[in-house]
Amino acid sequence: MNSLLLLCFVLSFATIEAHTVHLSHSQKEKAHLYIAECMKESGVKSEVLVEAKKGVFEEDEPLKKFTLCFFRKSGIINDEGKLNVAEALAKLPSGVDKANAEKLLEECKKKTGKNHADTAFEIYKCYYHGTKEHILL
16 A cells, blocks of 8 residues: 555645645545554644644654654554655655655654654654645545
8 A cells, every 4th residue: 555654644734835745545544543543552632733733843752652653553664763765755645756755754864862752753843844745634
């Protein structure tokens, strides 16, 4: 399944400089499943996720755990907490500039934190702030 699971977490509203791309029906289903599972596993509050979708990132441990959970379930972060750029690129939906995404992912994979959840969160923030293409469910 070519689901965009890294970037579907990078949900946002369109801005003047950004444009949106949409997930396929099957990608949406898988993303919704992972979101529900990871909300339960991490204990993140829905309000915190809503704010993260807008680019407002709280230093919230449940949000960091959610991010790691989502990325792991999607297969783009391994058990060692490392970003698999090739896997992330393979899951991008049509409409995303893959050349630009690859450059950004290569830069973001250098981000680190005090643990795997913190690293996943840093990668997510890096990608969110670096892309003009945001995914809508």
